Amino acid sequence: MGPDDPLSITFAALADPTRRAILARLAPGEATVNELAEPFDMSVQAVSKHLKVLERAGLITRGRDAQYRPCRFEAEPLEGAVHWIERHRQVWKERFDQLEHHLITIQRAQPSTNRQPSTNKEKQS
Amino acid sequence: MTVEKPQLGELTYVRTWEAPRALVFECMTTPEHLTHFWGPTGVSTPIENITVDLRPGGAFTTVMVNDADGAEYPMRGVFVEVVVPERLTWTEADVEGGMTTSVTFNDLGDGRCQTVAYQSNVPEMYRTPESQAGMESSFDKMAAYLATL
Numbered sequence: 001m002g003p004d005d006p007l008s009i010t011f012a013a014l015a016d017p018t019r020r021a022i023l024a025r026l027a028p029g030e031a032t033v034n035e036l037a038e039p040f041d042m043s044v045q046a047v048s049k050h051l052k053v054l055e056r057a058g059l060i061t062r063g064r065d066a067q068y069r070p071c072r073f074e075a076e077p078l079e080g081a082v083h084w085i086e087r088h089r090q091v092w093k094e095r096f097d098q099l100e101h102h103l104i105t106i107q108r109a110q111p112s113t114n115r116q117p118s119t120n121k122e123k124q125s
Numbered sequence: 126m127t128v129e130k131p132q133l134g135e136l137t138y139v140r141t142w143e144a145p146r147a148l149v150f151e152c153m154t155t156p157e158h159l160t161h162f163w164g165p166t167g168v169s170t171p172i173e174n175i176t177v178d179l180r181p182g183g184a185f186t187t188v189m190v191n192d193a194d195g196a197e198y199p200m201r202g203v204f205v206e207v208v209v210p211e212r213l214t215w216t217e218a219d220v221e222g223g224m225t226t227s228v229t230f231n232d233l234g235d236g237r238c239q240t241v242a243y244q245s246n247v248p249e250m251y252r253t254p255e256s257q258a259g260m261e262s263s264f265d266k267m268a269a270y271l272a273t274l
Contacts, residue, residue, distance in 0.1 A: 085136055091165045092138040092242050098162035099152060103144045106158075 006058075007084065010077045013057035018042070019050050023059060026073035030063070036071065138242040146230050146238035150210030153228060154179055164189040168198070179207055185215045202226075 013019055022036055037047045051071060054060045058077045063070040142149050152158040156175035163170040174188035185202035206214035206227065214227035224244065231239040 088136050088244055089138060092136070092244075094165035095162055096138070096140050096240075098165075099149075100142070102152065102158065102161040103142060103148065107144060107148075 006077065009057045010059070013053050013059055014078075016050070016053075019054055022047070022050055022054065022071075023073055026060060026071055030070040030072040032068045032070050136242075136244040138244075139239065140242075141233070141237060141239045143237055145236055146232040147210045149238050149240060150213075150230050153213060159187065163187055167192050179204065179209075181205055181207055183207070 014023075018040060021040065025031060025036060025039070033044055033047055033051065036051075037044045040047065051060065051062070054071075055062060059074055060071045061074055063072065152162070154177050156172050156177055159175050159177070160170050160172040163175070168189045168191055170187050170189050174186070176184045176186040178184045181204055183204045185200075185204055187200045189198040189200070190196070191198070200217060201219060202215035202217050204213070204215045205225075206212055210230055212227065212229050214225065217224045217226070226242065226244045228243075229241045231241070233239055
């Protein structure tokens with residue numbers, strides 16, 4: 001998979017604990033670079049590097065105020081990442097719910113033969 | 126039924142079956158069985174479009190059909206690992222840049238079995254234990270936050 005698709009960029013941005021902490025700080029409301037640097041005990045330059053990664057991933061936007069450029073959390077890319085998991089989990093849940101019913105049906109129909117199916121012999125360990 | 130907490134970008138789905146492992150494995154690898162359950166709710170999987178060539182490199186294809194509007198969702202998988210009746214792994218090259226799914230079948234020794242389905246399309250480099258450990262806790266927070274939006 002190429003590193004340029006949106007999901008990869010989102011996951012790469014989220015892979016760093018500092019960047020996740022920055023997002024958690026921004027979730028309730030916007031903050032400036034200086035405000036972000038303070039609790040993390042990091043230089044403004046180091047925080048700015050993280051902000052660039054987050055901005056490229058679309059996880060934050062920066063304000064236009066030339067001096068402060070406040071950062072704002074953008075939830076949309078994250079929703080994409082969360083949605084991926086929810087969507088696939090739902091498919092497996094529904095699929096296996098149906099398999100559960102199917103297994104009950106076939107085991108009722110052939111209770112004696114299913115314990116030792118001829119096609120898939122298991123090794124005794 | 127147990128659902129494990131998913132990591133960001135990957136999915137682990139654990140389930141215990143009141144059925145022997147060989148039978149559950151057979152259900153997952155036989156068109157006659159797959160057609161009964163493969164499509165999720167509201168989606169059918171006609172048997173004539175199911176291919177299970179049970180060997181590494183073999184095809185695992187289905188066409189799921191939406192019962193409501195007839196829309197078709199083809200799956201074009203290729204098996205990369207086949208260990209009867211313990212493990213199945215297949216890849217779908219055309220899904221979201223390449224998706225790998227593996228299902229492990231654990232014999233619980235009392236006529237029951239447990240399956241662990243694992244699905245991911247996230248590149249290996251992002252799946253280090255370090256990044257996963259961190260993602261797990263923040264995923265909880267972010268999911269909780271997103272739920273409030």
